[in-house]
Amino acid sequence: MPTITLNKNRILDLLGKKIPDEVLKDRISYLGTDLEEITKENIVVEIFPNRPDLLSEEGFARALKTFMGFDSGLKKYSAKKSSYQVVVQKDVKEIRPYTACVVVKNLKLNEEKLLNIIAIQEKLHVTYGRNRKRCAIGVYPLTKISFPITYTALKPEEIKFVPLGENKSFTGTQILKQHKTGKEYGYLLENKPKFPVFIDSKNQILSMPPIINSEQTGKVDVKTKEVFIECSGFNFNVVSKAINMLSTAFADMGGELFEVKVKYDSKTEITPSFVPEQMYLEQDYVSKYLGTHLKSTEIIKLLKKMGFDAEGNTKINVSIPSYRTDVLHPIDLVEDIVIAYGFENIKEDPQRPSTTGKELFIEKLKRKIREILIGTQYIEIFNFSLINSEEQKQLKLKNVVKIKNSLSSEYDSLRKSLIPSVLRTYKSNKHYEYPQFFFEIGTIFMKNEKKDTLVEEQNSLCISACGENVSFTTIKQELDSLLNSFNVEYSLIRVKEEIYIEGRSAKIIVNKEEIGCVGEIHPNVLNHFEIDFPISILEIDVDKLSRIIQEKILEL
Template identity: 30%
Template structure:
């Protein structure tokens, strides 16, 4: 929905009351069908748009109200229209009457339209605001309204482009032409040198605001252009106006021209511009016409009212209220709609409306009913139960879909939800299929080529997701290093990874402060982060009898990132993190977070005063399916830089088994299995000539298994389970049958079709490597990919 930014103080002053509270104004907006979206300041808006800091914004702190208005109410896109609508709604003002100035034809401004313009932008409409008075706020509102209209009804200038000019700098009559780009030369707005039109296209390719409009005309052999009688360029629509006729605060006479590919939209835009700002003209609400001479002669703008007759019963029945004609007429007047009571031939009471040029959104009786409901007050409408004899319930298809989802989830698969839009390439070439032009539904005017087609097969969705699954490891084990009391020793924790884990896992080794079970607070330790695989961390025990608390020794090869609070036990925590899209960060099983973002793990081991070292490695996650080995070694003695006689201790692994004191190391190897099991039950869209819209939705099931072992039997079992759950027997004529297939996206002789009563319903098999590769799936992880569609 469009949003209009207006200064609070100026808005309240225009409404005739300066002491509105925010809640009171918000309530007024809600009663009129608007919404106060935000309250901010000019400085905050500038900072947000230009990405500036607090000290860099130079605007004042004027409070700005951002009001959300209906998209079809073009007359509310500026402060002037908003204030006028609310004042009439509150019955403070009468509905204005707009008039076209009575100008002799011989002195009327003329625009001559050349036939060549029909090939690019065939229509132009114009009007003049005479004796207008601008101040800074009015001028800004005038420019903002053009921008809002360009984004809304003008469809980013593709349908209509607005040009406004200081008429006193120009000399009529004007001509609207279509010329070769090399023949057009002028100084564009906010520039000081002249450009040819083709040069201007290249110049604006780097302009953040104007580059998005270049595509409208840049590939055309001719460009539209407007000249005055002295061959001064007014504008190059829909790109830029000329600098010569730029409007300033001193401008008194404004020429408004709208070039278009849609004449109706052009007339609406012109009416909106002149009706909103004619209140600032010398003759209030009066607009001077312009004669447009082309294949026919027309005069713009047309500010006449349009008439409509609506039966009273049709208005009230749509709202569900009982109201007299006088009440309906009074309510419509509050919405800028003049109305009187009339009678039809069958004596039925009718409401005869006179619709002003500002209300171009009133098209039929339902629009009249809507406006009556707004003025009547939605809160004043009595709530009643709808007169529907039936009760809602789930459709059969939805019920079956839910049961199938539940059954597949119980089989160990995880449900995913994917986009129904994709590129045409994803529908066909990425699945090694030819586009037969008879199944895929193509989106008209797609925003991106990535979303130009409706999904015709859920198999592609499974492959898209499979390359994006994030994994983490889930396990917990401990290795304890025991040392004798008051003996200086050093222990090393060396972390190594093997097989596929070493390809993508980064190791994080962190150390907590070591404290013997004494009442004194422990000293702070150092938290380390992001070493390389194989990095070492050294922990040294404190032998100072005056201060028996153990201290953390020097850390080697690992950069410090901050201090961590002491823990109840000494330990070393090893965590795994990665930026690989297949692996999510792993969180420690227990612990606390420090102020600088570090992590300190805590253990549950009972400590004896004679022992004081624990190496504790904790990993936990939600997807324990990674293939590989993780090895942690604890080295004591010569391998740690000390003699054999210096330790005389014990090593205890995670299972509680002790090794002799002369053992040099203890280790534990953990193995994890990597698998993906995902599914989706959703709709695809197919062309269907038998439907009135030419397309139909079809509910499909897709599932995918990926791992290092053969998964064909897993997918096959899932197919059988779904068919069994649906009570479909394995009988070719009465139930289902399975036979070999030859679909291009699966491996030959590793696929099968499923038929139901002789009709094909699906396929499953091992996905062909040539299909896996273009779908951005790492083949080193997907030795076997089985799928059902």
């Protein structure tokens, strides 16, 4: 979690009141942040990753102001209409397809505010932007650029400009190999045939995102009064939220915001957009999770204390600020209501369970499997349950569970198999020594209309080996060893699957029941994942295996 140092006088100015340190300590601690210390000059606080809007002094003060009751409800922001345009060309579609932008005027910068701007940008890069992979931000003096601006992609050798902090021109390739920032973030553009660039109407290159700005057009100093800000990334919702966070911070610094038309091939987006998102919240839902009955008027008051607008009776319509990225479900609103209500005001209600707990058999089995595999040189890996649906499609997995309104195309579906995640792990570890042996025990998801959630969860085990001399025999030997450890006999039935090499794949059968599959991955799949060596792999339904072993124990 990022730790930020805030100027205490600046925070008090934004709050509009002089507040004793003891009161500040108490209120900041209950805001949902982790206070480290308050000194004569600074407030040092740890911000949780779900609240990137608090990374700036302006954002932090905005939240603290409503929380302490000095303001109430959703703070209104607006951007003036303008003729500024950014044209997004098709070339960036497969590289870094989206951008959102804003123009800010009438800034009155000093050294402190300039350092604050740099700090906001870098903190957002590291946290919300996932080290610039998810999104990257560029800030430019408006007087040095000419609209309209084009967001396009060029071959690395066609890109020539003086990078920030340098005095000579570099090509795109030279920036990645020779420039400090290029070396640090060059992997984000590695093996790309073209690199993204922002170019103005005078054909000046403003920047090569997500790496670096131009020295001529991308250097902001205390004399800068007007700036153009862009954020590029892979999901429009992500980049527009980042621009909203920056825009509101600049507005609270006294800047005047202007809209930018971002023209895509098939549509035009106006950014920034401060239209609040809407979400409904049931009164009974709040009381259920809070453990205390609250009236609708009390719930609305608490929501306004956390910077939301709200209205309604038993069904409350909540307006969510456009810069908040953490409200994805009504339970997130309940969390803020609890913070506003005060953890210190929740009465203790000790529970005395009338039952004793014990470890589930399937958990014992998974622990035993881990011990066996770790003892035979395999390394356990852990992957997200959310993965790219295109990767599942590549492995011919059908009827996968898609995420509605996913924030990123990289995580837009629930995995139906552990195999895509394991293959991606091999792709990410190409620079390590071979052979490599990985296993994962995790949850996979299937559609099931009989379930309340329409989704069925299943425990699965995937064991894999990758290396020059790896073959079907490599993984079959591991299958023999594992099932023999549990005294489980099995047979193999040859099966033809597109993801495996023909003749080198089979179903795993126990007691006439299919419990998994084993095979050697087809070269076409390896090429898709950019893997250079053969992979043999197996996947077993741990729930079925657990049931079979338990039945065997009962027979004894």
